Amino acid sequence: MTVSACSRKSVHPGEAPGPDLEEVDGTWHVRDAAMVREVLRSKDGTTQAGFTSESVSTSRLRQPILFADGEEHRTQRSRIARFFAPRVVSDRYRDMMGQRVDSLLSAAGREITLDDLAMEYSVSVAAEVIGLTNSSTAGLSRRLENLFDQPGYDHTTSGGGRSRLTRVLARLTGASPLIPFYLFDVRPAVRARRRTPSEDVITHLIGEGYKGVEIMIECLTYGAAGMVTTREFICMATWHFLGAPALRQRYLVAGEKERLAILGEILRLEPVVGHLYRRTTRDLQVGGRVIPAGALMDLHVRDANADEDVVGESPLELCPGRDIATGYGPEVISFGDGAHKCPGNALAIQETDILMQRLLAMDLTVVSEPTMTWDDLITGYRLRNFRLIVGPQAATHE
Template identity: 55%
Template structure:
């Protein structure tokens, strides 16, 4: 199987590379060691280091570190546990998928349909249920229309004009999201708490500003990235007749294994970044070798964890790393998707929700029979350090 989202100019080797104060780690085992350094490193991705620390009472869970983050992560994680996801949201997913597919007719633009679907489902888990889903989806999309940046540079490599443009394109959509989506949801849940993230945050004393930032976080991590994965998984399944046939007759555990393998192969977030705060060491080893090389990054160094090559590291994933092999043997403690949902304290808790969401929609879509009308265009989003797929048109109802 050929990877589709491979960015030109991004090498797969060496396993660990240092250029000045920037380390690039492409070894899965080394990357896991870095991600599990809970006290020696802090979050540097998603422009975390440029979010003002004093403005918010609670620092956002995605970009915080330390005991407070661990406490937040444990409390919120219960909303995304596999059993909770299945019990609370499976019926919603099925109804939403059926309704959107029925309304789409004989041809769908999958990336657009997937956005509406993921926004509606994740909004239920978060508690953003007091506004129009299509309008909220547009507001979330507009947030990503940002000028480019280089996270390895102290000023992100932006000119003053680009900084002004980033502020305008970032703050205005966030303000709209607050007024139209977040504030109405907060008001309802202050009166009548529910089983959702916003209700939990209110109970923890979060301010409206704190809750807004968390909603933006879940909007990007829980909605937008899942949308990309659904389109990518469909692209692989439509293009591989044998894999599609296997997926359609498989039980849920095997279907989920297939989807985890696809996202291992095509991680939506291609880079994770950590800033070194105190010295520590990590090691790397080559496939088939017992020799290990030790590295010691210094405080202030930036570590770029390159997820695409790490997820195809033969030393971790074994033979045929570029093939979809559901149930492939992995070392103890390694997730089925390897590093596609991160690892350690910042591992994404939404994996069960994302995989189940994708499975529900794709199983229904592919059961109708589909034919590709136009393949998607691959783009790149610097904020999530990952791919985007646009214009993926499918004719639905080709099954005989």
């Protein structure tokens, strides 16, 4: 299939094209796909430097999986892999996803605010896998939004580019929502699983001897990856499909393999996380140059995903059916690579596919296209107020 649709929508106003590899004010910027992958796959050559990992102290606690590196990280990943394996996702959660979509679309009626629906859906799915099922989905969604509503953050500057006052405020605004999240979501789930273990991440963490606060931190990690980012991708994919009737029609008649490849191409073009950050632990050779130990590396995912050596011509156009270079998936670097590659990639794509099949089959009119803003913490886009009307008279809705 070679249906050509529209161009990239997530163009960050502060980004400009640059060389494949350059050092600017002590930060090494990498835009070449092969080099980005080489850095991410460098065993024990770098450590996590994104997602505020270098400014959050967890010295008295176990390192959360998002921040851990080396053997500790590999051990954690191997032990939770069974919850996110593609076959497990399909066998265990497919029916549940379909039921959630049907319920949410039925409850929405004719007027759908897609970003709200996508948040409730992605939260309910991730909560099932994690084990956060002893509180209401609506309440969990609200508390997670409060947790991730943080001041701006610049990974390339000391203190994240925040003033002393802003850092204090960030700690307060970040810490205060943790209390209701722990009391209303995490603690009830932990207590329930101590009584009756289940096949989910929280039960696994209890078995590993994690403390309550350590379980909460891990839940936040999976919450960010499995809920917030999937919400944005659902909105972005829908935006593309509704703007490209031929692509939408092709998707609706395609088999699963082709549908997932189409979604992968959308994600390649519109990665939710635009940059990944790593800190070198030793001198690292990249692209014929030596990156010194202790250097911060800014890996440009959007640029890597548009590398013509990997994706071919017209890299900023949505073109399902591309001949992607060997060794890359259709999404290229959108889920990361190496030790920290997103473990929930199969879950995110499948839950998006199940929603898309049902949503795109409906008679939809766009009332308002989404407003795009940017999240500095994950260097990704936010799409809000994406309003749709369902029904044959939708075009006359005022």
